[in-house]
Structures are given as C-alpha cells and as structure tokens.
Amino acid sequence: MELRNRFECDIAFLSEQLSSGQLTSEELTRRAIDNHETYGATLNAFKCLQPEKALEMARYSDRLLASGVPYRALHGIPVSVKDIYGLEGYPIFVGSSKELPAKWQSSGPFVRSFAAQNAVFIGKTHTVEFAYGGLGVNNHWGTPKNPWDSENHRVPGGSSSGSGISLWEGSAWVALGTDTAGSVRVPASFTGNVGLKTSLGHWSTEGIVPLSPTLDTAGFSTRTVADAKFVFHAISHLEAYENVCSQIAEQNERDQHIRFRIGVDDGLMWSESEPEISEICLNALRELENEDCELVSFEFPQAKRAVDMRNLGGPVSVELIEFLNSELPEWFDALDPVIRQRIKMGGDISAIEYLRRVREIKSARKEVKEIFHAID
Template sequence: MIFDPFWSIEQLSERFARRELSSVEAVTELVRRIAALDGRLHAFCQVDEDGALARARAADEARANGNSTSPLLGVPLAVKDIFDQAGHGTHAGSNALNDRLPIRSANAVEKLESAGMIAIGRTNMVEFAYGGWGTNQVQGAPCNPWGLDTHVVAGGSSSGSAVAVAGGFAPAALGTDTGGSIRTPAAWCGIVGLKTSVGLVGRGGVVPLCPTHDSVGPMTRTVRDAALLLEAMVGSDPRDVATWHVPSVRSLTTIEDGVKGLRIGMLHERDLAGVEPDIRMLHDRAIADLTALGAQFHKIALPLSISDYLGRGGDIMSVESYAFLSAYVEHPDSPVDPVIAERISRGRDISGPAYYRLLETRRLAQIGFQEAAAGFDAFVAPGSHRSPVPLGEVDESQPPNHFGRLVNYLDLASLVVPVGLTSNGLPAGLQIVVRKFDDALALRIGRTLERERGGLFVPAPGLLAQ
C-alpha cells in the first residue's frame, strides 16, 4: 500500500475508487501520524480512533456494495472544537464549557457525515474563537508546521484545523470565521480557506460568538476540495433562520471557467500600508498571473479606512459575544483567560440603543461598499498583512490581520489561497473577496490560479519524511 498524508480529497477518492486504498487504511495511517507528530503540533484536543475506524469500515463496505457515489465517502475530516458532535464534548477551546455534551451534531457535521466523511478528531482553537493569533493560554497554542523550531503561531481562531490540514493529519477540516478565523490561519499555514456567505451554510450546533458575523467554512489543500465540501454543506438548516430562503450554490459547475473578462479590484496604496514587502510581492505576482489569464484589474476605493472596518466590527463583536458568553466571564471563579474575558466584557458597556446605531452604521457601510464596488466582480487583498511570529513574540493588543474583519462587517464572502513563501520561508496567501452568495466565483478565481501554477499547496519540508 502506498499512502501520502498530503493527498487531496480528490486524490484520496480516486484511490478509493480504484481499490488501491481503503478508508480503514487511510484512517489508520492518519491516526498513526497524529500519534507520532501531534505532540509537537498540538492540532487536536481529541482523536476518535475507534469511532473513525468503525465509520471507515462502513464506508469501505458501502463502496464495495456500490451503495454510494459520493466523492467524500470515507474521507477523513478534522472538526473545530466549536461544532457540536453527538457524544463528544464541545468546549470551544475553553474550560468553562467542560460540561457541554451535545446529543445532536452541528448542521455542517451532519451534512458532511451524510456525504460519507469521517470525523477523525476535534481540533484546538482560540478560546471562544475570540482571537486571531491562534493562541490559547488555557489549552495550549497549536504550532504552525512551517515554524516547528520556534513554535510559530498558526493564526486563529481555527488554528488547530489549519494545522491538521497543513500538517498532513486530515485532507480537510471545518472552521468558523467571524473576523478572519478561517482566512488568517489558512494564509499563515499555506492552505485554502473559504469564509462563506452568512446563510449559505447553516450554523446550527455551533457555539456562537457574533451571529451577525459568524460563518462556517471548509479548510483544505486545494480549491476544488473546498468546493466539494461547500456543495455538501449548503442548504437550509432548521436551526439557522439565515439559511431558510437562500439560493443554492453549485460551485463545481463553474469552477473551471477561468477569469477571462472578469473585472477585479485591487486596493489603493493607502489600504496596503503596513503590508510586509514579501507579502506585497507575492500578492502582486498573483495579480500579474491572473491578468495574464484574462482578468482585468483596476483600483477599487474602499469607502472607509482599514482601521475603521477593524474598529466597527470589533464593537459589534463585543456586544454580541457578551450577550451569549457573559455568564462564563462574570462568574467569580471563571476559568476564562483574562485577555479573552476582557474582550467579551467590553460589550457590557455598550447600550441597546448604541448597539442599534452600530448595526445601522454597518448597514450604511454595506450600501456604501456596494456603490464603490459597482462594476467589479471581485476584489483581492493579501491573506494577511504580516507573517506569523513565534509564540513568544505575539502581541495580543495588535491585530494579526488588517484584512479580516472588513469581509464579515460588509457581509461578503472570501477565499484565501496560498501564493508562495516569504524570504523567511513562511507561507503567504491571497484573499479573493466577492459579494454575498458569489462564493462560487471566488472559488473559480482561486481555481484558475491553482490550475495555472500546477497546484498551490506545498507541504512544510520538516514534515515530509515523517
């Protein structure tokens, strides 16, 4: 048997179909790899070896009997510890939720398992998903596979999910994104991450942080794999009213259509201030490649400054997080990290009328952006303005990603794809931002770049031979 832990979903599925590999063999190899390496990477807070092997045996039997044609049948999946899984504790990275034991799985988990995927384990994350660096003072911070020697952070809050995919533990993972929580770790770990349109993928069974901004999305090694997961997850969720009247998205039908004739915006210099030179170079090179493939790039003027989007989105996040999580931070014996508790507690001082004004200001900002973006199909930005740093150099008072919150604040969708390495050998990403429910277009643009370059994901060299 030949097995590569860095195979994509499509590569795994092809080998399953040709009977060159079984799901049991794939799960066994990945569990062995996790046992050998996760002591250094700290991607998982729980690994369900017995349950995963049982589901793998069922998948192999279904395949042998011709009972399923799903390309996701028997494919392992890592699940962020913010999604409910029946019979497994959901802690959202916090000891405050140690007693939470759901009897029903989250909508996204149910749909992916119905398509045949095998949840192999639960991944570590920033406490309550309220942070972008990928740190967790309570349960430990996952280590970026590209920075093992100095424990470079992975980005957050979906830190463990990104590390699981980049580290060769699972070909796909579930993440959530409230202000960059899928996109920052995707950019920093060199994988693909999709912040979906709110309402496209149901959030039932997900611990809420900021419901006006929260979204669920896939983290994978290829753009096509992200599209496969998206198609399996879209649709109405009885537990999420935002999904009840949403058009279906068939991203795979247009994913190979290329970019010829598309008008894509690129940010003005004022909005790119502070972007590290190597990241800017890789960003510009990706634009040049897409231009050569027929895309038309023009400057787009954002109505507000990047700092305005950061601040306004943060205020709404504080109010809504306090509404849902105040009981955990107000308790005198609260186990919540004081940094996280302080972020949540800011919402205590924002009144109801002030919150309403924040929402109205957001609505007007969305209108202003749509007017500025008229005539554009999408716009691009760096996946993050900076590279990740060693854990000991993290400054929690500074934003890890200037280009995260604006997408959620403006109610857009965004795909991050890897576009190369900096001179320090760390990954950088390109963010492809589209209008709400144009997720398929973001995937199409990202896939065009992926196809042109013969693939975008590259495994970290320190993990190849292990």
C-alpha cells in the same frame, strides 16, 4: 494503494480511488492517524482525537460502499472539526477550561452535511477560547505550534488554530472552522492552506457555539483551491462523486470563456501591510493578470470603517457577553484573563451604540454588494 506522503493526493483523486475500490477509507484513516502520531505531540492540533472512533466510521463507510450504497463525493475522507462545533459523541470545550453542557454536543446542519456524505470525522481541533482571537493563543490547553518553523514556537493563526495544522500534518483533508472576522482565513494563511469564508447565511450556524450572530459564518480549509472547490460543490448539493466532477468540469469550461475582473483597493490594504506581505500579494496579482484576469482599481472606504469598528470591539464583545450571561454565566470567572478583558468591553457599550454598530455593518454590506456589480 500506497500513499507516499501526506501532500501528494488531492481530494478528487482520493475520492476516485475510494469509489473504485483501489483505496479503502480504513487505509486512508489509518494513514491520517499515523500522520498525527508523527506530528501531534509537537504541533498540538487536536483537542480530542479518538482513533478507534474514527476507524469505526471508516469501516462503516467501507461497508456502505461494499453494500452498494451510492458513493458520495466525500465518502470516507478524513475531516477535522473545530471544537466550536457540536459533534455527536465528542465533548465540546470551545477552548475554555471546562466542558460545556451536553446540549452543545449536538451536530448542526453544517456538520450533518459532511455526515450525509459519509465523511470520517477524525477529531476536534483546538480553538482560541470562544473563538475570540486571531493569533491562535490558548493558555488553557496550549497554543498549537505553527509547523513552518521547527525551532521557534510561532502562532498558528486563529481562532481556528488547529485546523490548518491538521491539514499540514496530514491528519485531515478538510478542516471545519468558523469565521467571524478572519478565523478560517487567518489560520489557513498562516499555515499555507486555503480558507473559504462564505457570505453570511450561506450555511447555517446552528450547532455552533456563537461568538457573534451578526457576523458568524461556517467555513472550512483545505490544502488547495481545487480541493476547496470540490468540497464546496460536494456539500452544497450533497451530490454523488460523478455529479460533482461533472459540475466542476462544466464550470471550468465556462470559466475559460470569462475574463474575471479582480478589484484592487489602492488604500488600506497596502498602507497597513508589511513590505514583504505586499510584495507577495502583488506577485499573486501579477500571476492572475498573466492568466488573463483584469485588475481593476477601486476605492474601498468600507474597509477602513470596518477596521475602525473592529478596534472599538464591533458588535462582537456585546454579543459574546450576552451569550455567556444567558447560557454559561459560571464560565466567566474561569476565562483566560486576556479573553475576559476583551469580553468586558461589551459590558461598557450602551444599547444605542450597539445598535449603531449593527446598522453600520448592514449599511456597509449593502454598499459592498454594489461594488461587486463591477468586479468579480
């Protein structure tokens, strides 16, 4: 099958082509590698990409299919993995200057759910050091370049800084990331992709180097909402391709008879936003309203409380400094000075203040759940 460009095929289409034998995983993976060779030196999405290892996985996926193994929905689909996940056979740096001990290379349940689908891991993408930053900057390995500006080196968003770029350049169709305070959503937004941040605890964070156990979540990015929906169904149920398509069709049919209520906060979202961004958001809301969604104004004081806590460091700096002291004490002096200064804030926070912040987060979560009784 001829793929004319890296943007043309959604995952459901590729999955159908792979399952029917019109496309092989090796062909698709070679295309992903070729795309990276075209853009990789300029954009710097990957910390570690091993073409032969990826091709071996692709050939194995093809052999499984030829042997009659049931085809799963993500069988043979190239997936990039943020270098904060353990991934068997790959080193892990978490954006730091030194490779972490071997025990952190072990794959956790979230990665294994993709392996169970016989997806192809194309490589590990860059991250901000220990995922502690939202712009995507890394002074150890170079900051990946936002692909939307070919002349100026603009930040890609973080902390999953290479994930959105791997989608843009066509070296992956799914990009695994993590989200503590925006680290899937920000780089997806910066690079024109779709980031899925799930509720805390929806997927296990075992096998992920922790930033903040209080807030960390596993997630992923894709090029489109349709792709995100397809992947979510696939890994939530580990279903065969036909079952995933059937589930999505049934959900789409149900959704046609539902008028979704979208909450629009009249406060912080707009007062802290640049005019151009506000206009884009308003246009998106108007489009949704034209599709028969109902826009509902509501008060959201929890957002202001969350921002105030973030500006104080939240629980994140405390939990990260505790992790480093317990697990990687020799890493502290090698940290990027900017990251080190952020982390040091945690050492100045008392146990009483830390517990207050955690309690505040739990209280805000409970209040937000109440809000969602009235909106979708």
